[in-house]
Amino acid sequence: MALFRINRYLGGEEDATEDRSQALLERLREQARARQLKKQQQVLLPSDELKQKKTGNELHQKLKHSGFDSENEYQREAKKRKRGHSGEGSCGEGEKKLRKNHQVSSDSEKPLAGADSGLAGEAANGYIPAKKKKNENGKKSSLSQKKIEADLDENNRQQENKSNLKRDKAKRKKERDISTEVETNGAEIAEKDRSEEVKGNQSTKEKVCIPTLNEKATLPPSSSLVLGGSDRRAVQKVQPILPQWLAQPKLVHKRIKENLVPIQDVAGIHPKLLKKLQMNGIESFFPVQGEVIPAILENASSGFLVGRGGYQPSDICVSAPTGSGKTLSFVIPVVQALLERVVCQVRALAVLPTKELAQQVSKVFNIYTDGTGLKVVLVTGQKSFGKEQETLVQRTVMGYCSLADIIVATPGRLVDHIDQTPGFSLRQLRFLIIDEADRMIDDMHQNWLHQVVKAVFRAEEDSGTNMLFQRTEPGPVTAASTCCPQIPLQKLLFSATLTRNPEKLQQLGLYQPRLFTSVYSEKRAVTAGTETEQDAEKKYTLPEGLSQYYVPCNLNSKPLFLLYFMLRMKFTRVLCFTNSKQTSHRLFLLIRAFGGVNVAEFSSWLTPSERQRTLKEFEQGKIQLLISTDATARGIDIKGVKCVINYDAPQFIRTYIHRVGRTARAGKVGLAFTMLLKVQERKFLQMLRDAGTPDLEKQLVKSEYLKPLLPQYEEALSKLQKTVKDERAQKRA
Numbered sequence: 001m002a003l004f005r006i007n008r009y010l011g012g013e014e015d016a017t018e019d020r021s022q023a024l025l026e027r028l029r030e031q032a033r034a035r036q037l038k039k040q041q042q043v044l045l046p047s048d049e050l051k052q053k054k055t056g057n058e059l060h061q062k063l064k065h066s067g068f069d070s071e072n073e074y075q076r077e078a079k080k081r082k083r084g085h086s087g088e089g090s091c092g093e094g095e096k097k098l099r100k101n102h103q104v105s106s107d108s109e110k111p112l113a114g115a116d117s118g119l120a121g122e123a124a125n126g127y128i129p130a131k132k133k134k135n136e137n138g139k140k141s142s143l144s145q146k147k148i149e150a151d152l153d154e155n156n157r158q159q160e161n162k163s164n165l166k167r168d169k170a171k172r173k174k175e176r177d178i179s180t181e182v183e184t185n186g187a188e189i190a191e192k193d194r195s196e197e198v199k200g201n202q203s204t205k206e207k208v209c210i211p212t213l214n215e216k217a218t219l220p221p222s223s224s225l226v227l228g229g230s231d232r233r234a235v236q237k238v239q240p241i242l243p244q245w246l247a248q249p250k251l252v253h254k255r256i257k258e259n260l261v262p263i264q265d266v267a268g269i270h271p272k273l274l275k276k277l278q279m280n281g282i283e284s285f286f287p288v289q290g291e292v293i294p295a296i297l298e299n300a301s302s303g304f305l306v307g308r309g310g311y312q313p314s315d316i317c318v319s320a321p322t323g324s325g326k327t328l329s330f331v332i333p334v335v336q337a338l339l340e341r342v343v344c345q346v347r348a349l350a351v352l353p354t355k356e357l358a359q360q361v362s363k364v365f366n367i368y369t370d371g372t373g374l375k376v377v378l379v380t381g382q383k384s385f386g387k388e389q390e391t392l393v394q395r396t397v398m399g400y401c402s403l404a405d406i407i408v409a410t411p412g413r414l415v416d417h418i419d420q421t422p423g424f425s426l427r428q429l430r431f432l433i434i435d436e437a438d439r440m441i442d443d444m445h446q447n448w449l450h451q452v453v454k455a456v457f458r459a460e461e462d463s464g465t466n467m468l469f470q471r472t473e474p475g476p477v478t479a480a481s482t483c484c485p486q487i488p489l490q491k492l493l494f495s496a497t498l499t500r501n502p503e504k505l506q507q508l509g510l511y512q513p514r515l516f517t518s519v520y521s522e523k524r525a526v527t528a529g530t531e532t533e534q535d536a537e538k539k540y541t542l543p544e545g546l547s548q549y550y551v552p553c554n555l556n557s558k559p560l561f562l563l564y565f566m567l568r569m570k571f572t573r574v575l576c577f578t579n580s581k582q583t584s585h586r587l588f589l590l591i592r593a594f595g596g597v598n599v600a601e602f603s604s605w606l607t608p609s610e611r612q613r614t615l616k617e618f619e620q621g622k623i624q625l626l627i628s629t630d631a632t633a634r635g636i637d638i639k640g641v642k643c644v645i646n647y648d649a650p651q652f653i654r655t656y657i658h659r660v661g662r663t664a665r666a667g668k669v670g671l672a673f674t675m676l677l678k679v680q681e682r683k684f685l686q687m688l689r690d691a692g693t694p695d696l697e698k699q700l701v702k703s704e705y706l707k708p709l710l711p712q713y714e715e716a717l718s719k720l721q722k723t724v725k726d727e728r729a730q731k732r733a
């Protein structure tokens with residue numbers, strides 16, 4: 001150990017201290033030999049190996065055979081030395097570890113064993129134990145030894161600081177290269193050592209610090225060191241550390257049919273609602289409903305004005321496949337919680353990204369509030385602003401009063417009403433439902449959530465003494481915060497592709513959230529009511545009844561493939577997605593020009609009423625093929641869609657999940673085809689694999705099936721050209 005210190009010392013001021021260091025070196029070598037002998041007597045081979053390394057030139061020859069040049073081990077040993085001259089005990093321990101590590105990392109154990117026995121033989125050459133030698137040298141020697149050691153310690157520290165950066169860098173590089181360089185380095189060291197021996201003691205540093213020597217051989221001059229380097233390394237996947245609620249969610253069965261829960265088995269559902277469910281043909285709840293409905297009802301068991309036991313209820317996040325029945329899992333408990341309300345106030349607000357979705361959800365609310373006295377108002381901008389205001393509030397001699405118990409809205413229009421509708425108040429809001437929550441988080445730049453929360457906790461003139469229930473934003477639970485009863489605001493989030501990114505979810509300001517998810521590996525057993533680990537690799541779940549294929553094609557043959565599916569395969573109720581309005585429109589014109597298929601298009605180019613009509617006709621079966629942008633990709637529940645065709649491959653996995661989720665809904669079966677150009681194949685399939693979705697089957701279409709379509713197709717193309725020209729002219733006019 002001391003020898004090493006000297007070496008380091010010499011490394012710093014080699015020329016100036018040459019004589020002194022030689023003398024010291026000699027003395028310490030003797031000590032080392034003595035220790036070696038002692039060790040030898042204890043037959044501790046691993047210690048010998050290290051000591052031989054430290055002892056100097058003659059031992060390098062043997063070390064090279066053992067392949068001992070791991071920078072790691074060297075650094076560890078150096079650290080020990082730095083910690084102090086702690087004696088034989090700790091050194092031996094370190095050496096044992098070293099030996100153990102070395103045995104693991106060494107390419108072959110046999111040469112090492114050979115080297116060990118050789119070292120043992122060297123050590124047996126009459127070395128004197130260190131303690132004895134110390135005594136012999138007397139007090140003078142021991143004093144000077146202490147002084148030297150103190151000097152060395154100081155110099156060590158200085159040297160250590162100087163070379164720290166360089167060594168760290170070299171260490172990293174060394175670790176990378178160590179497995180391949182062991183043998184080469186050994187040979188290099190041996191060669192160097194032989195020449196160093198001739199030079200004498202002044203180069204002891206280089207001989208002892210084997211890794212340093214190797215670094216010198218491999219690294220560029222320090223002035224041209226490139227931090228980080230440009231070596232290619234396999235990048236290790238970083239596994240995020242999730243908060244407990246995300247890491248250990250409540251798992252929900254994804255197989256719908258096998259896990260139906262009879263509606264009577266879910267405790268606490270109001271008889272009125274049970275009757276309504278049955279009237280709507282619902283005898284059993286889907287798994288997500290079986291889990292989430294009781295969880296929300298439990299929080300509202302003491303009425304909607306206070307949380308259970310007076311506490312703020314947990315916010316609820318639900319991630320379940322498309323078509324698994326998420327809508328009913330919030331509609332039923334929210335309607336039930338509000339059944340007993342006396343005064344009409346806005347107590348539930350559902351926010352959705354599009355008008356069509358909001359309309360769809362408001363329809364479901366209407367079904368279950370019908371005959372209960374609860375009022376549902378749709379706020380999406382489909383009516384004029386003034387008309388919407390009239391549906392929301394009424395001015396009376398007593399002031400404004402609400403006309404809505406439940407509002408279903410799109411975020412933009414909602415914020416307009418918060419800002420501009422006199423008497424519109426959210427101060428009694430109990431449930432905030434965010435459907436398609438991941439999409440709504442993406443839209444968070446609109447700041448709509450902040451506006452809603454501000455409106456909920458807004459202090460008004462009449463607040464304070466005459467308010468039975470005060471409202472303050474939830475914070476840490478303290479004695480003071482629990483002394484006044486609060487109307488809790490509970491957030492309920494739903495999506496088939498809910499993000500697990502805590503940073504994104506944090507934007508929603510969730511309160512002690514609970515996660516219900518169907519994202520788990522098939523191998524893991526899920527028993528209702530138990531909480532099992534999620535599969536970190538699996539990000540999304542697709543409906544069980546969905547069969548997915550991809551169709552390799554080229555750009556020109558794409559429309560022919562679509563015609564093949566419609567005319568030869570005789571698919572009906574096909575929803576076909578493109579990536580733009582333009583493509584949707586042209587494809588629609590082309591298929592229409594070809595004839596034989598009842599086709600329509602759906603995009604933001606259509607007016608809201610046209611869109612509504614189109615969806616209705618598609619659901620009724622009047623339209624065989626609906627060519628759409630992603631406007632219908634999310635949430636839209638069209639009964640009887642048998643097949644989804646991705647005419648353009650979606651760019652994002654979430655888009656894919658939602659698009660193909662328009663079929664195979666409510667436990668039914670469905671087909672999904674994705675047309676892939678050669679250049680898209682690898683990347684697209686990898687994207688699906690990365691998301692943990694099952695591999696797509698390749699579906700080839702024989703060219704002989706397409707050939708008969710060609711003449712008519714050529715004709716359709718020329719018709720299309722003409723139509724496009726006419727449309728352009730019309731636009732210009």
Ligand SMILES: Nc1ncnc2c1ncn2[C@@H]1O[C@H](COP(=O)(O)OP(=O)(O)OP(=O)(O)O)[C@@H](O)[C@H]1O
Nearest residue numbers: 284285286322323324325326327328496635637666
């Ligand atoms: N318990 C049930 N029994 C029978 N049908 C049901 C039941 N629950 C929901 N459904 C039907 O299943 C279909 C899909 O439901 P819903 O639209 O709520 O799915 P979702 O999970 O919200 O899908 P997405 O993620 O695509 O929005 C609807 O047509 C709905 O009427």
